[in-house]
Amino acid sequence: MNKRVKNVQISGIRRFYEKVQKVEGAISLxxxxxxxxxxxxxxxxxxxxxxxxxxxxxxxxxxxxxxxxISKYLRTCSINYNKDEICITVGGSEGLYVILSALINEEDKxxxxxxxxxxxxxxxxxxxxxxxxYSLNEDFTLNINEIKKKIDEQNIKYLLLSFPSNxxxxxxxxxxxxxxxxxxxxxxxxxxxxxxxxxxxxxxxYSVAQSEEVKEKIIYVSGxxxxxxxxxxxxxxxxxxxxxxxxLIKVHQYAVSCATSISQWGALEGLKSCLGDxxxxxxxxxxxxxYCIKRLNEIGIDVVDPKGAFYIFPSIKKFNMSSEEFxxxxxxxxxxxCVPGSAFGDFGEGxxxxxxxxxxxxxxxxFNRLENFIKTL
Numbered sequence: 001m002n003k004r005v006k007n008v009q010i011s012g013i014r015r016f017y018e019k020v021q022k023v024e025g026a027i028s029l030x031x032x033x034x035x036x037x038x039x040x041x042x043x044x045x046x047x048x049x050x051x052x053x054x055x056x057x058x059x060x061x062x063x064x065x066x067x068x069x070i071s072k073y074l075r076t077c078s079i080n081y082n083k084d085e086i087c088i089t090v091g092g093s094e095g096l097y098v099i100l101s102a103l104i105n106e107e108d109k110x111x112x113x114x115x116x117x118x119x120x121x122x123x124x125x126x127x128x129x130x131x132x133x134y135s136l137n138e139d140f141t142l143n144i145n146e147i148k149k150k151i152d153e154q155n156i157k158y159l160l161l162s163f164p165s166n167x168x169x170x171x172x173x174x175x176x177x178x179x180x181x182x183x184x185x186x187x188x189x190x191x192x193x194x195x196x197x198x199x200x201x202x203x204x205x206y207s208v209a210q211s212e213e214v215k216e217k218i219i220y221v222s223g224x225x226x227x228x229x230x231x232x233x234x235x236x237x238x239x240x241x242x243x244x245x246x247x248l249i250k251v252h253q254y255a256v257s258c259a260t261s262i263s264q265w266g267a268l269e270g271l272k273s274c275l276g277d278x279x280x281x282x283x284x285x286x287x288x289x290x291y292c293i294k295r296l297n298e299i300g301i302d303v304v305d306p307k308g309a310f311y312i313f314p315s316i317k318k319f320n321m322s323s324e325e326f327x328x329x330x331x332x333x334x335x336x337x338c339v340p341g342s343a344f345g346d347f348g349e350g351x352x353x354x355x356x357x358x359x360x361x362x363x364x365x366x367f368n369r370l371e372n373f374i375k376t377l
Contacts, residue, residue, distance in 0.1 A: 008122045012343025013353075016327065020337040027366045028337040029354050032166060032310065034229040036284075038266075039277040042228060045269035049262040058258045060249055062088025062237070066268040070237060073271050077198070078210045079220065081239040087249055088259045088267075092196045092223040092236035097123055098251045099192055099219055099238060103158060104129040110158040111150055115140075115313070115341060115348030117166045117194070132156065135347050139304045140168035140313065142176045144183065151187055158190050161208065164197040167344050167353040168313040169289075169306020177206040184214040190244075192219045196236075197309040199227040199278055202286050209239075216241045219248075226310075227278055228270045233263040285310050288356040288363060295367040299374055310357050313341065317350040319377055327352055334373030336366050 009015075013030065020028045049055070061067065067083035074081055089095035096119060104110065106128045112120045114133040124131050132154060134146045142163075150156060161180075163172040172180075184191055193208055209220040223236025236259075240248065289305075292312050296303045303314035316326045323340035330352075331337045341351030356363060 002126075004126050004128060008125055011118050011122075013118070013339050016337065016339050016343065019328075019331060023331055023335065023337075026331060026335045026337055027362060027369065029356070029358060029363075029366055030337050030339050032226070032355055032357060033231055034226060034281065034310070034357050035359060036229040036277075036281050038230050038233070039228060039270060039274040041273045042230065042266040042270045046233075046262045046266040049265040054265060055261055058088075058261050058264060060253045060258055061086070062259055063261075063264050063268070066264050066271075067237075069268055069271045070239075074220075074239070077205060077207070079207060079239075080212065080215075081220070085242060085245060086237055086239045087245065087252055088264055089223070089236040089238060089252060090256050090259050091225060091231075091234040092194065092221055093119060094234075094252070094256060095221045095223070095236045095238040096120070096192070096194065098248055098255060099221065100124060100127055100129070101255075102248045102251045103190060108157045109154055110160060111147065111156050112160045112345075113162060113165075114345035115167055115351070116160075116162055116345055118344060120160050120162070120194075121345065133345060133347065136168070136170070140165065140170035142170075142172060142180070144176060144179045147180075148183060151183070151189070156187075156189060158192065159184075161191060161193040163193075163195065163207070164201055164306075164308025166197065166309055167311050167339070167341070167348070167351075168304070169309045169311050170304075171201055171203060171307040172206045172208075174204070174206050177208060177210070180208050181211045181214055184208065184217055190217055190219065192221060194221045196222055197226055198222060200282050200285060200310060201308040202282075202289070203307045216243065219244060224267045224270060228267070228274060229281070230263070230266065230270075233260070233266060235259055235263045235267045285356065288358075288360065291360070291363060292354060292356050292367070295371070299367070299371050301374070310355060312354045312356065313348075313351050314354065315351055316341075323349055323352055330370070330373055333376065334369045336369045336373070
């Protein structure tokens with residue numbers, strides 16, 4: 001086996017999810033799968049695509065109509081990419097793998113946040129890159145001074161950003177975005193910004209991709225798994241300058257040829273007619289988030305109020321256990337599953353991730369169980 005693959009662990013999110021299946025009656029708050037159905041118009045458009053035999057290969061970059069619609073959608077967010085600067089991928093995950101595969105040479109240094117989605121670090125390690133972690137502020141917002149320090153001290157080639165963040169729900173402020181843009185202008189780096197949750201923000205949206213000044217150094221990653229609750233249909237995309245696209249699409253072509261045809265037609269219809277569904281979903285998530293924060297405060301667990309995505313990352317440091325031990329006991333004794341913070345990197349230790357992609361009744365029962373468990377400690 002490739003030695004680098006043998007040294008990579010299975011995702012802690014999935015590993016803990018598997019534990020849940022073995023505990024009868026447990027409630028799982030582990031996965032980032034919205035509990036909403038795919039909007040009806042998307043379903044109908046995919047059925048229609050099948051009936052019209054739109055089931056052949058598409059262009060490597062994806063159907064032109066979808067790329068054009070993504071371009072229009074991004075412009076509403078003050079992000080400017082034309083259709084030829086957009087490539088449709090098999091979910092955001094393939095997009096990340098393609099980008100990092102095209103960029104990273106052996107031992108190239110990549111700055112990755114911690115805590116963060118574990119795939120960033122694992123993919124980089126599989127490809128032979130050297131991961132350098134940067135920590136976040138106490139409220140999980142961007143620590144620009146930490147990033148500057150790492151870039152100044154080490155030969156950093158790439159910077160990875162993730163806002164809104166999985167697992168913390170943190171977002172980028174205008175000031176932080178502007179500071180980042182200045183830093184990018186001053187340094188010879190490529191920035192990968194993963195914005196899969198950008199449609200689920202409870203505040204103003206800011207992204208480094210909104211700057212034309214640094215566009216040549218930015219690769220923007222997003223997709224439709226979360227926005228349209230179509231995780232299993234696997235449609236994502238990345239956007240970048242033509243100079244970068246020319247190289248990235250080579251990897252995409254040899255990896256998958258193209259994203260699934262009928263899913264692309266579904267995503268197109270989603271952008272055309274289902275953004276109202278997204279707004280309703282977002283409002284529901286915000287109500288759930290407020291409920292979760294209220295219950296955590298009442299229970300006495302320290303927590304930062306997240307401004308995006310559908311995760312909460314409360315501190316469990318006061319209980320003097322590792323996050324793995326705490327979450328294992330919570331599962332076995334309290335019959336509630338949350339993901340240990342250590343699954344998201346070294347700086348995630350001392351926290352746990354709660355996903356609120358679940359109904360009000362499930363969340364109420366889960367927090368009642370959590371409260372009863374805490375009383376036993």
